[in-house]
Amino acid sequence: MDFRDTPDEAAFRAEVRAWLAEHLIGEFAALGGRGGPADEHGFDLRVEWEKLLGTDRWLGLSWPEEYGGRDASFAEQIIFSEEYAKADAPARVSFFGEGLFAPTLLAYGTDEQKRRFLPKIQSVEELWCQGYSEPNAGSDLANVATKAVLDGDQWVVNGQKVWTTLAHRAQWCFCVTRTDPASHGHHGLSYLLIPMDQPGVEVRPLKQMTGTAEFNEVFFSDARTDKANVLGEVSDGWKVAMATLGFERGTAFLSQQLGFQRELQDLIEVAQKRGATAHPVIRQELADSYIGVQIMKYSGMRMLTGLVKKGVLGPESSIGKLYWSNWHRTLGERAMHVLGADASIIADPIADPIADPIAEVTDGAESNYVLGELHRIFMFSRSETIYAGSSEIQRNIIGERVLGLPREPR
Amino acid sequence: MNFAFSEEQDQLREAVGKFMESKSPSAEVRRLMETTVGFDPAIWKQMAQELGLQSLHLPEAHGGQGFTFVELGIVLEEMGKVLLCSPYFATVCLAANAIMNAGTDAQQGELLPGIASGDTIAALAFTEPNGKWDASGITMEAKGKGDAWTLEGTKMFVLDGHTANTIVVVAREAGSSGDDGIGFFVVDGEAKGLNRTALATMDQTRKQARLDFSGVAAKPLGDVGKGWAALSKTLDQAAVCIANEMVGGAQKVLDMAVEYAKVRVQFGRPIGSFQAIKHKCADMLLEVESGKSAAYYAAWAAAEDNEELPVVASLAKAYCSDAYFHAAAENIQIHGGIGFTWEHDAHLYFKRAKSSEILLGDATYHRELLAQRIGI
Ligand SMILES: Cc1cc2nc3c(=O)[nH]c(=O)nc-3n(C[C@H](O)[C@H](O)[C@H](O)COP(=O)(O)OP(=O)(O)OC[C@H]3O[C@@H](n4cnc5c(N)ncnc54)[C@H](O)[C@@H]3O)c2cc1C
Numbered sequence: 001m002d003f004r005d006t007p008d009e010a011a012f013r014a015e016v017r018a019w020l021a022e023h024l025i026g027e028f029a030a031l032g033g034r035g036g037p038a039d040e041h042g043f044d045l046r047v048e049w050e051k052l053l054g055t056d057r058w059l060g061l062s063w064p065e066e067y068g069g070r071d072a073s074f075a076e077q078i079i080f081s082e083e084y085a086k087a088d089a090p091a092r093v094s095f096f097g098e099g100l101f102a103p104t105l106l107a108y109g110t111d112e113q114k115r116r117f118l119p120k121i122q123s124v125e126e127l128w129c130q131g132y133s134e135p136n137a138g139s140d141l142a143n144v145a146t147k148a149v150l151d152g153d154q155w156v157v158n159g160q161k162v163w164t165t166l167a168h169r170a171q172w173c174f175c176v177t178r179t180d181p182a183s184h185g186h187h188g189l190s191y192l193l194i195p196m197d198q199p200g201v202e203v204r205p206l207k208q209m210t211g212t213a214e215f216n217e218v219f220f221s222d223a224r225t226d227k228a229n230v231l232g233e234v235s236d237g238w239k240v241a242m243a244t245l246g247f248e249r250g251t252a253f254l255s256q257q258l259g260f261q262r263e264l265q266d267l268i269e270v271a272q273k274r275g276a277t278a279h280p281v282i283r284q285e286l287a288d289s290y291i292g293v294q295i296m297k298y299s300g301m302r303m304l305t306g307l308v309k310k311g312v313l314g315p316e317s318s319i320g321k322l323y324w325s326n327w328h329r330t331l332g333e334r335a336m337h338v339l340g341a342d343a344s345i346i347a348d349p350i351a352d353p354i355a356d357p358i359a360e361v362t363d364g365a366e367s368n369y370v371l372g373e374l375h376r377i378f379m380f381s382r383s384e385t386i387y388a389g390s391s392e393i394q395r396n397i398i399g400e401r402v403l404g405l406p407r408e409p410r
Numbered sequence: 411m412n413f414a415f416s417e418e419q420d421q422l423r424e425a426v427g428k429f430m431e432s433k434s435p436s437a438e439v440r441r442l443m444e445t446t447v448g449f450d451p452a453i454w455k456q457m458a459q460e461l462g463l464q465s466l467h468l469p470e471a472h473g474g475q476g477f478t479f480v481e482l483g484i485v486l487e488e489m490g491k492v493l494l495c496s497p498y499f500a501t502v503c504l505a506a507n508a509i510m511n512a513g514t515d516a517q518q519g520e521l522l523p524g525i526a527s528g529d530t531i532a533a534l535a536f537t538e539p540n541g542k543w544d545a546s547g548i549t550m551e552a553k554g555k556g557d558a559w560t561l562e563g564t565k566m567f568v569l570d571g572h573t574a575n576t577i578v579v580v581a582r583e584a585g586s587s588g589d590d591g592i593g594f595f596v597v598d599g600e601a602k603g604l605n606r607t608a609l610a611t612m613d614q615t616r617k618q619a620r621l622d623f624s625g626v627a628a629k630p631l632g633d634v635g636k637g638w639a640a641l642s643k644t645l646d647q648a649a650v651c652i653a654n655e656m657v658g659g660a661q662k663v664l665d666m667a668v669e670y671a672k673v674r675v676q677f678g679r680p681i682g683s684f685q686a687i688k689h690k691c692a693d694m695l696l697e698v699e700s701g702k703s704a705a706y707y708a709a710w711a712a713a714e715d716n717e718e719l720p721v722v723a724s725l726a727k728a729y730c731s732d733a734y735f736h737a738a739a740e741n742i743q744i745h746g747g748i749g750f751t752w753e754h755d756a757h758l759y760f761k762r763a764k765s766s767e768i769l770l771g772d773a774t775y776h777r778e779l780l781a782q783r784i785g786i
Contacts, residue, residue: 001419001480001710002412009411075411268786277786280778286786287777291704291725298413298703305413319696392685398695399688403668406683 003301005079012076016058016083023052024089031090039091039376040212043169046090047124054122059098063106067118074251074304081255085262092255096166097121097128099252101174104244108191108232117172117193131161131175131194131218132241139393141176142186142238146220148177153227155179155192157200157220163387167203167216170196174244180235191237193229200224210379211369248388250307250317254300257324260293263377264331266350270374271338273353285334292327299323315401322394325384332378339374348372413706415484422481426488429461434492436755442495443614443758447573449496457498458528464502465526469510472518473526478713479647483654483705490658493615493762497531497570503651504569504644505532508578511640511647512594512632521576521596533574535565535621536641543645543771545589545638550623552581552593552634559595559630561623569769571619572608575599579621579628583635592641593634601626613765615758646723649770650712653705653726656734656766660698663734663741663759667691670745681744690740697733704729721783728776731767738763 005013028049031042053059062077063069072080092098102121105114120126137143146159157177167173173194180188196203200223205213232240268277268286276282303320307313336343345357350373361368371379385391399405415423433453442448457463467482468474482502489498502525509521509532524530540547550563561581571577577599583591597604605622632640668691671682681687708726711718738760742749749756767773 001415001706003707003710005411078411272786277781283781283786284774284777287728287781287784290780290784291729291777294722294725295700295704295729298707299700301411301413302703302706305411309414319699322692323696323700392689395689395692396685398692399682399685403691403695405668405671405688405691406680408683408685409679 006075009075009079012072013079013083016080017087019056019058020083020087020089024087028052028090029088032088039371040214042090043093046093049090050093051124054124057122059094059124060102060118060122063102063118067106067114068122074308077251078254078258078301078304081258084255085258088262091259093127093166093169094121094124095252096130096170096174097126097172100130100244100248101128103247103251104174104191104240105231107243108240113228113231126171127166127169129164129167129170129173129196129218130244131164131167131173133163134160135162139390141241142189144176144178144189146175146177147181148179148190148192149181150227151224154224155194155227155229157192157194157223157225159220161218161220163206163215164203164218165215167196167218168205172196173201173218174231176237176241179237183235186238188235189237189241190234191231191240192225193231194220194223194225198223209382210371210376211367245389246313246317249321249394250303250313253321253324253388257293257296257300260296260324260328260331263373264289264293267331267335267338267374270335270349270353274338274340274349276338276340282334282338285337289327289331289334292330296320296324296327315397318389318394318397318402321388322391322398325381325391328377328384329381332374332381335374336378343375346371346375349374415480419481419484423484423488426461426463426485427491429457430488430492430494434489434494436758439493439495439615439758446608446617448570448615448617449573454496454531455528457496458526463498464528466502468506468522468526469518471515472522474522479650479709480706480713482651483709486651486655487658487661487705490655490762491662493659493758495615497533497573497617499616499648499651499655500534500569500571500574501525501530501532503648504534505574505576505578507647508534508580508594508640508644509631511643512637514632517596517631524576530576531570531574532576532578533568533571533619534578534580534644535568535571536580537565537567539564539566541567543775545592545641546587548580548582548592550579550581551584552595552628553584554628557629559593559628559634561595561597561626561628563623565621565623566618567609567769568619568621570617571621572606572617573599577604577621578631579623580637580641586635589638591635592637594631594637594640595628595634596631597623597626597628601628603627611765613761615762616765642720645770646720647712649723649727649776650705650708650719652766652769653701653723653730654709656730656763657698657701657705659759659762659766660694660701660730660734660737663737663756663763664691664694664698666756666759667694667737667741667744674746687744690744694737694740697736701726701730701733721780724776724780724783727770728773728780731773731776734763735760735767 057070060069061072065071148155148157175192175194177192179190200221202219204217207213271277342357345359347357347359465474466477470476506525552559577597579595603624603626607620609618611618671687674681704726708722711722742756
């Protein structure tokens with residue numbers, strides 16, 4: 001047990017810092033830590049920034065060197081994410097490609113598939129989205145009805161996905177489809193890779209409670225993709241889909257969690273400047289959030305150390321997902337406590353903690369509902385206990401697969 | 411970065427775990443908790459002589475083995491699982507640490523070997539009837555100079571104070587206040603003018619005493635008047651220790667609850683198949699695992715004796731206090747009526763959870779302390 005950097009880790013940390021200091025300047029630095037969930041702020045600029053990351057292989061850090069990565073250890077990935085958060089670098093646009101699809105591709109893809117898709121993720125020429133949920137397949141993902149049938153050298157896809165984040169930005173979709181028409185449940189599903197830019201794919205934005213529209217409905221009407229664009233075996237895609245969920249619940253949000261420390265720090269500063277820290281209840285709440293975010297970090301390190309030993313992340317990753325989503329939701333609620341009456345106005349108190357809150361409304365403006373950072377956390381965090389497996393589903397998984405409690409009668 | 415126990419540490423856990431399971435089954439806990447002394451001297455001796463538990467983290471120069479708080483944490487976690495009835499916490503986690511933090515090398519050489527060998531049972535008497543856990547709670551005044559001091563006043567909530575042969579007392583110089591003027595003193599358990607009363611504790615598995623001092627002769631430990639830093643550090647280390655003990659108990663009640671939820675059948679199905687119960691267990695696991703992350707990390711910080719210690723000590727104490735109590739309470743609920751009986755062990759853990767939460771300051775106290783320590 002030793003939480004200090006080894007000499008190699010220290011050198012790696014210095015390299016990350018130096019790189020960020022050299023590149024995170026000008027308009028990129030001006031983005032601050034902005035962007036990300038419910039904030040499409042500076043999307044195109046963030047794409048440009050991410051291309052820099054890709055060029056120097058910070059995007060794809062963990063991939064094997066033969067696929068353009070740095071083969072970074074978990075410790076190095078944590079170090080990178082820590083320094084990235086500390087530097088207040090922009091939120092990432094390649095989350096679905098780098099965080100979810102790439103590790104699945106590395107585990108289940110053919111060499112050819114890896115060479116086809118990984119470089120374009122790294123060069124940020126191709127963004128990805130996740131086509132899992134459907135109107136009748138949410139928590140019960142195995143209920144997927146979108147169909148794909150082979151027509152010569154191509155799959156023809158028909159059906160509808162929903163809540164598809166960034167589908168309007170993505171070039172590709174990794175998609176759970178039913179390829180065995182006689183099947184039901186988790187049998188007969190395939191993990192298809194579908195290009196988004198084609199006549200058979202229609203993307204309709206859905207506006208969220210945050211006022212932004214990042215998720216979409218996606219309609220497939222005779223959409224096509226090459227026969228080779230299946231990850232894993234045809235009609236045996238459930239385990240591939242689950243592997244992606246494993247990454248989503250396990251390692252993918254690690255960097256986001258390191259960003260949480262910054263959010264709390266910002267909130268503490270707002271509270272101090274506004275004099276809210278004189279209130280004993282607010283003090284208790286801020287201290288409790290601090291405890292929670294530190295434990296998130298310790299548990300993350302414990303999980304990764306275990307991962308190094310065992311090689312795979314089991315259902316234990318649900319514990320982390322349940323933990324961080326709850327912590328963040330509570331932080332959002334506490335931010336509103338800190339703001340007191342000013343919480344009723346959506347202005348951004350981080351920029352100016354003690355000014356009168358001004359968020360002026362003008363008729364005919366493009367949007368009169370632009371959330372300040374604390375309100376964004378307060379609202380967006382409501383989705384975090386729903387996506388990537390709701391908290392109820394995580395508790396079922398923990399109960400049944402970690403603790404071995406009996407399943408519900410079905 | 412490496413958050414894993416070494417092979418040797420895993421072996422230590424296994425050996426201590428086995429010992430605890432065989433020496434401290436429920437029947438033994440129940441027998442000892444009904445006694446005033448509250449522990450079995452034969453087991454105490456075995457712990458010292460066969461397993462070397464009392465000497466674990468003491469310096470080699472004074473009869474110890476020179477291990478760290480990480481190993482000590484492992485031992486405490488295993489003790490917490492079985493509710494070991496023992497003056498171990500008082501002797502090793504409070505008194506010995508106080509002696510190491512406050513005492514000169516010569517004083518340590520005098521006092522620690524007896525603890526290491528198991529001959530000495532020691533206690534740290536610092537809390538008073540005011541029930542405060544900080545410097546402001548220490549009102550007992552010490553009078554004297556050089557090597558000759560006398561103590562006058564009352565100490566309360568002193569763990570194993572009625573059985574200890576050596577009592578480390580915290581008092582202050584007359585007229586001082588706050589962090590100033592604090593001093594440590596050593597008093598023999600049988601000293602003249604010392605009146606010891608065993609208290610009826612809510613948690614019968616950990617004994618407490620009230621100590622009344624009237625003109626008791628005492629030897630100083632370290633510099634009288636400059637003791638606050640040593641006391642503060644001792645309390646932080648003790649908070650780390652109790653956090654590790656608490657996660658052991660919390661794991662145990664989780665195991666009990668899950669086990670019962672698998673076998674108890676109502677409405678034709680195991681109660682663990684109901685989400686209301688299953689989700690409680692899942693939440694308990696989340697809290698127990700989080701508590702372990704906090705307690706282990708804190709043990710490492712204590713082992714390193716680094717500048718993070720004060721913050722992580724309060725962090726771990728606050729989180730583990732809440733997690734253990736919550737788990738112990740849910741365990742009763744999941745057991746239904748049988749969980750409310752004296753016969754069932756659930757209440758023993760519930761009471762230990764509560765007494766551990768109170769000891770050294772509860773979660774609310776430590777969150778406030780933490781807020782101050784991180785500059786809020
Ligand atoms: C912001 C956001 C972004 C998203 N992005 C994507 C994306 O990019 N791609 C994608 O495919 N999907 C995405 N989703 C969809 C997300 O995965 C689903 O919302 C989620 O799986 C829940 O499904 P549902 O909405 O149909 O709710 P339901 O499954 O209908 O759940 C409704 C409620 O019932 C509870 N419930 C359901 N089943 C059980 C059970 N067995 N036991 C106990 N309680 C149960 C749930 O916990 C929930 O509280 C996104 C969602 C959000 C909010």
